[in-house]
Amino acid sequence: MTHVGHQAAAPQRREPTAEDPRATWKDVVAAYVGLTKPRVIELLLLTTVPVMFFADRGVPPLGLVLATVVGGAFSAGSASVFNCVYDRDIDEQMRRTRRRALPRHIVSARAALVFGAVLGVLSVVVLLVWVNPLSALLAVSAEAFYVFVYTMLLKRRTTQNIVWGGLAGCFPALIGWTAVTGELAWTPVVLFAVVFFWTPPHTWALALRYREDYANVDVPMLPVVASAHAVSRQVVVYSWVMVATSLLLWPVASTGPFYPVAAVVLGAAFLVEAHRMLGRARGTEELSVISPMRLFHASNLYLSLLFFAVALDPLFS
Structure with missing residues (x-):
């Protein structure tokens, strides 16, 4: 021994x-x-x-x-x-x-x-x-x-x-x-809003992973003061609004068909991951079960590919 x-x-x-x-x-x-x-x-x-x-x-x-x-x-x-x-x-x-x-x-x-x-x-x-x-x-x-x-x-x-x-x-x-x-317009405002609604799911997933760190230094991130399930519900809500907002670019900016198709596919994939995290968080606080970093990494990929689609859309129009 x-x-x-x-x-x-x-x-x-x-x-x-x-x-x-x-x-x-x-x-x-x-x-x-x-x-x-x-x-x-x-x-x-x-x-x-x-x-x-x-x-x-x-x-x-x-x-x-x-x-x-x-x-x-x-x-x-x-x-x-x-x-x-x-x-x-x-x-x-x-x-x-x-x-x-x-x-x-x-x-x-x-x-x-x-x-x-x-x-x-x-x-x-x-x-x-x-x-x-x-x-x-x-x-x-x-x-x-x-x-x-x-x-x-x-x-x-x-x-x-x-x-x-x-x-x-x-x-x-x-x-x-x-x-x-050289001037502002509604098109960048829509994209501004997409990033705004993207930020909470992205950051809360990371904060959920490191909630003990934030708790120890008295930073009241949402995962510190709310259960993982409550945080996941908020993630799902913001994710739905984010995806809906991303689709507004189609009529506002008169994009071609490439962008809305990409936005629907990417949005659907992100929503599936958000709902999966919500399901994993039901009745547990175990981070190994909830796996919030899966959503965190998915959020990075989502935003990268969505804005890549923004850049490519004029080339396919």
């Missing part, structure tokens, strides 16, 4: 810091890149570029696409950096975030603030000079909303934090459209 109590404790691995000689320049560069949350940037750009193709009804000027992508990436990265600085206290305590740059002390809070500010300024310059003032204004508005409204006001105070805070992630659809046309 093994007596684990008599085993020597494994030595704790000390993480390198910016002042630690073991922190190489690669560690520091990777830390700064990590502060910008590249996966979030990737998802945001995924809703920007297809809208530009749809607005142009073809292939927009590649220089314009590049400038919009760079400016949008700088803006989203800046917002993420400020979010990391503000949330560094709770990030240190959460399994999902404790290996970020600030909890590991590879980057100081002051250095991160300067980095975030530089990215924000570069974003405005790029969008003003090479895109247009309206797109620059929308990018600044999205960043300010994410930092001041979601991060500082809503996240730690209400279960509706990501419902309304998620508005910031909807702006790329508007930015992509205005980058090409």
Whole structure:
């Protein structure tokens, strides 16, 4: 019989810091890149570029696409950096975030603030000079909303934090459209709404997986204060509204037949997964049974393919 109590404790691995000689320049560069949350940037750009193709009804000027992508990436990265600085206290305590740059002390809070500010300024310059003032204004508005409204006001105070805070992630659809046309219209507003209704199922699935983390730091995400079944019901409701909203693009933008067919197929597949999660959550709180990450990954695939269909539709019309 093994007596684990008599085993020597494994030595704790000390993480390198910016002042630690073991922190190489690669560690520091990777830390700064990590502060910008590249996966979030990737998802945001995924809703920007297809809208530009749809607005142009073809292939927009590649220089314009590049400038919009760079400016949008700088803006989203800046917002993420400020979010990391503000949330560094709770990030240190959460399994999902404790290996970020600030909890590991590879980057100081002051250095991160300067980095975030530089990215924000570069974003405005790029969008003003090479895109247009309206797109620059929308990018600044999205960043300010994410930092001041979601991060500082809503996240730690209400279960509706990501419902309304998620508005910031909807702006790329508007930015992509205005980058090409120079004005707003109902078409990007519909796509804005699709992302708005997509955000709660996407985020709540992830929050359900890490609900203990959020509970430990007193962040009232819906899965912290409601049962898994109640959360799954809300996921189903938002999913139905999201799919219905996606179909509005057909009459509003007078798309060809390719987009509505794709939207119906993708929407049906997503709704099946949402209802399956609801069924798995009935009468249990076991995450191994509920498998919320299945819906999380399905939501990423859904949004990617839906906006890919937006970009391709003019080519088939």
